Amino acid sequence: AQKITQTQPGMFVQEKEAVTLDCTYDTSDPSYGLFWYKQPSSGEMIFLIYQGSYDQQNATEGRYSLNFQKARKSANLVISASQLGDSAMYFCAMREGRETSGSRLTFGEGTQLTVNP
Amino acid sequence: NAGVMQNPRHLVRRRGQEARLRCSPMKGHSHVYWYRQLPEEGLKFMVYLQKENIIDESGMPKERFSAEFPKEGPSILRIQQVVRGDSAAYFCASSPRRAQGSGNEQFFGPGTRLTVL
Numbered sequence: 001a002q003k004i005t006q007t008q009p010g011m012f013v014q015e016k017e018a019v020t021l022d023c024t025y026d027t028s029d030p031s032y033g034l035f036w037y038k039q040p041s042s043g044e045m046i047f048l049i050y051q052g053s054y055d056q057q058n059a060t061e062g063r064y065s066l067n068f069q070k071a072r073k074s075a076n077l078v079i080s081a082s083q084l085g086d087s088a089m090y091f092c093a094m095r096e097g098r099e100t101s102g103s104r105l106t107f108g109e110g111t112q113l114t115v116n117p
Numbered sequence: 118n119a120g121v122m123q124n125p126r127h128l129v130r131r132r133g134q135e136a137r138l139r140c141s142p143m144k145g146h147s148h149v150y151w152y153r154q155l156p157e158e159g160l161k162f163m164v165y166l167q168k169e170n171i172i173d174e175s176g177m178p179k180e181r182f183s184a185e186f187p188k189e190g191p192s193i194l195r196i197q198q199v200v201r202g203d204s205a206a207y208f209c210a211s212s213p214r215r216a217q218g219s220g221n222e223q224f225f226g227p228g229t230r231l232t233v234l
Contacts, residue, residue, distance in 0.1 A: 095222070109158060
């Protein structure tokens, strides 16, 4: 079974509008972390936002927010006021276990976001 | 404060040659992770190392691939007798001994793009 599922291979949004990128996960570990990374065409991996499994509130970082629904095992990324520079591939990832134990990330297949002017 | 460094950024090899990819973690980081990204796919975990120790190599192909992180110097991912299917982007990430729980636990390098002719 896939541990991280991103069902949207591609998404389009108009500049200045909001967009939601979907991510569902599968784990039996009570301690885990969920991450979103942005990969522009230049190829580097840019960390965007993080949600811990025990965090009570949804994470926010500027225009990025994470809609964390633990019972549904979903961690959707919301980008508000889209900009042309947001056009990139977006990856959802999960770390199982506590952050102090050191653990690998499992990535989804990604969603290619295109922001139209 | 230099980030994670990888070199070379681009590497071209002919089938049957050896490829050596180097990763220098951030200062003070003692954990290194290697990931492979095939074209149009997400990152896949390969190996997790601490200084002089391989902690988890469950993602490494059984043959031709090896990794090390010596006491001094960078981590090396070595691919012997490369084949066309090895063409991919190889990312290194590093993390401190104890992550801070902020989510920015794995700092990614810019990647090495390996092309096998």
